[in-house]
Amino acid sequence: KKDNFWEMGDTGPCGPCTEIHCDIRSDEERKKTDGYTLVNTGHPQVIEIWNLVFMQYERKANGSLVPLPKHHVDTGMGFERLCMVLQGKQSTYDTDVFTPIIQHIENLTKYRYDFSKEYDEQQRKINIAIRVIADHIRAISFAIADGQLPSNTGAGYVIRRILRRAIRYAFQYLHQQEPVIFQLVSTLVRQMGDAFPEIQQQQTLIESIIKEEEQSFLRTLDKGLKKLDDIIVELHRNNINIIPGDVAFELYDTYGFPYDLTQLIAKENDLSIDEKEFQRCLEEQKNRSRTATSVATDDWIIMSDKESKFIGYDFLKAYTKVVRYRSVTTKNKQMYHLVLEQTPFYPEGGGQVGDTGILIFGDENTGEKIKVLDTKKETGTIIHITDQLPQNIQSEVTAIVHDEKRYSAARHHSATHLLQAALRKILGTHVEQKGSLVHPDYLRFDFSHFSKLTEEQIIEIERLVNQKILENIPVEIQYMPLEEAKKMGAMALFGEKYEDIVRVVIMDRDYSIELCGGTHVRRTGDIGLFKIVSEEAVSAGVRRIEAMAGMAAWQYVQQTSAQLKNIKEIPKVNKDIDKKVVKLLDENKDLKRQVQELLKQQAQMIKKELKEKIIHHNGKSVLIENVDIESTEEIKNILFELNN
Structure with missing residues (x-):
């Protein structure tokens, strides 16, 4: 055993078990x-x-x-090892499984893989880098083909770490400062595309995602590695084998350099990190964040043991009573949380903001009015947030939702569903929701995608959403078991926990089916108009669209039209406005470049003057001088260069 x-x-x-070994x-x-x-x-x-x-x-x-x-x-067999035995090779990387990729790396980087010269330290590092890249490109490509994009959480984070390790080896040991790894996908497809058609079908997608990740991480690497290399040289010079925790934290916090990468590079250089100090710095940062948002909450005052019930899908007004309340202090401001027996107020959830409105205590016409500033949900309980308590909290309550804000939020929420479906149809099924905000005035939608959207793609997405609005599709709401909803093809948020019975929102069964607890219009035509306002990157592999629907979209279009009209009225600008704006921007960019060049020249002159004023005393270099320079970054660069 x-x-x-x-x-x-x-x-x-x-x-x-029995093992088969080969000598x-x-x-x-x-x-x-x-x-x-x-x-x-x-x-x-x-x-x-x-x-x-x-x-x-x-x-x-x-x-x-x-x-x-x-x-x-x-039974489990090592395919690469079997190839190594059958082909009489000394390493799996010498087999025909890896040699095409390795040869492609050699051609791209101009560095040669030579296993016979492992004794040479420089060649050994080159060999390791090429092996890492050849191995990792396979794992990354197949993962992306299976639908797992790089991200900052879960399985996506594992893919991002694998890819970043390959990028780092290409950058540090093969001196590749531009994206190069994405170009290896073509060789992998030629090798394995027949056996695995999914990588052949998604070659362009795989290449685009890897290239985007390379571009993003190379910017971080360039700054962070220079800083870390200086730290390592200084530590070795002083015979210190521990990187101080606050230094590692500065790399992480200021330079955006991944901590796990700092750990890896430290290990490669026979160094460790003061983990306790790093965690202390991290905790201090968290505490500063907590202090800024600290909340003191009193215990609930129970007035009734009845459970709160939400009736807001069908009603915007309800006659009810307070079942419990409490006082909350935040940033020296006194607020109150009220729970009602039944409520039409929708609590913040699913990206949609909470309802606002009024609570009338006593007679509906003459009673005391309290504003509901926000509505949230806490462990299944709907909480109405106010900045005052009524004089007679035990009286009957008329709860009234601000109807226009609710209707506007519903328009933006339904538009969000149409938008997600349009993105998946036009960009591809790799698009997944990464976050959203549904507000009465606008919507914000974060989604997985590897590159900036083109103007043509944005126009096509807008066109498709507005087409679905014009079709005036009935919005169906159904309740069904989760498994049944999934069989229908309902979109669900990855990692989200759902009840056994779920609420399904359908806008044309061939177009949009989503699990959703939010409020929606009755027909898509109620949305009125949809307009994309902006599209930008949130993080590597995640894009963000901001858009408007209904009257908010109409007002945006009117405002934009008025601005264009005003520009046209400027003398000599009524024709070719777009070309003249581009020309102005180019001229401005050129002027900024000239200013930067002048600042660099000024910095070099100051450096020359300062160098002559350095005093050497007892093996130390001392410099005390007033410097008149605008850029603090240039001062840092001057001191860094003088120090070296």
């Missing part, structure tokens, strides 16, 4: 040492290529083994 027994974990199927050493080496003694010792030429597990037991939680009713063999 010690050597030949395999089990997947503390519990589950298991059994005895690919030379005849001379085999005569010197029996291959049997080198099995499972990590010898690079005595390798396991196959493992067969005879599944015949089940490991129980108490540690006992129970025979399985049916026995089978669970």
Whole structure:
């Protein structure tokens, strides 16, 4: 059992196993040492290529083994290792599985892979870099083809880390300062496209996503690696083998340099990081953030044990009572949370902002009016936020939602659904919602995509959404089991938890089906008009669209039209406005470049003057001087250059 027994974990199927090892050493080496003694010792030429597990037991939680009713063999073979044995190679990277990619890397970078010169430290680093890139391009490409885009969370973060490791090796050891890894996808497709048609079908998408990630991370790497290299040189010069935690935190916080990458590079240079100090700096930053948003909350004052009920899908007005309330202090401001027996107020959720309105205590015509400033949800309870308490909180309450704001929010929420469907149809099914905000005045939608949208794509998306509005499609709301909704093709937020019975919003079963708890229009025609206002990057691989619907969109179009009219009335500008604006922007850009050039020249002159004023005393260099220069960045650069 010690050597030949395999089990997947503390519990589950298991059994005895047999391993197949191959000794690919030379005849001379085999005569010197029996291959049997080198099995499972990590010898690079005595390798396991196959493992067969005879599944015949089940490991129980108490540690006992129970025979399985049916026995089978669970077998796993290392494909690259088998190729290495069959082709008589000393490394999997010398087989025809990897050589086409490695040759492509050599052509792109002008660095040669030479396994025979591993003894040379510089060549060893080049070899490692090429092997890392050749290996990682396969994992990244297949993951993207399967729909997993790089991101900052979950599985997407794993893909981003793998890709960034490859980028870093290309940058640091092969001196590639421009995107290069994306170009390897074509070779991978030629190799494996017949066996895996999905990478062939999505080649352009894979290349675009990798290129976008490379461009983004190379900017971060350039600044961060220079800073980290200086730190490492200084530490080695002073025989210090620990990177101070506050220094590692500065790289992370100021330069955006990933902490896990700092850890990796530190390890490669025989350094460690003061983890406690780093965590202390991180906690201090969190505390500063908490202090800025600190809230003191009193206990609930219970007036009734009745549960709160939401009736806002069908009504914007309700006759109700307060069942509990509490006082909340935030930033020295006193606020109050009220829970009603039944409420028409929609709480913030699903990206949609909470309703506002009024609560009338007592007689509906003469009673005390309290403004509802916002509505939120806390552990299933709808909370109405006010800045005052009524004199008679026990009286009957008339709850009235601000109807125009609700209708406008509904228009923007329904428009968001139409927008997401349009994005998936025009850009591709890789588009996934990464965040949204539905406001009475506008909508904001974050989505996964690898590049800036073209003007043509934006126009086409706008056209499709407005077409669906003009079709005046009935908006169906249905409640059904989650699995049934998924079978219908309903869009759901990745990672979101849903109840067994879900609310499904349908706008043409062939166009948009989504799980959603928000408020919506009755027909798409109620949206009126849809207009995209802006499109920009939020982070690597995530884009953001801001848009307007209904009267908000109409007002935006009117305002833009008025601005154009005003520009046309400027003398000599009534023709070719767009060309004249572009010309002005180009001239402005050129002037800024000239100013920067002059500032650099000024900095060089100041550096020359300062260098002559440095005093050397007891092995130290001292400089005390007043400097008249606008850019603090230039001062840092001058001091850095003088220091070196």
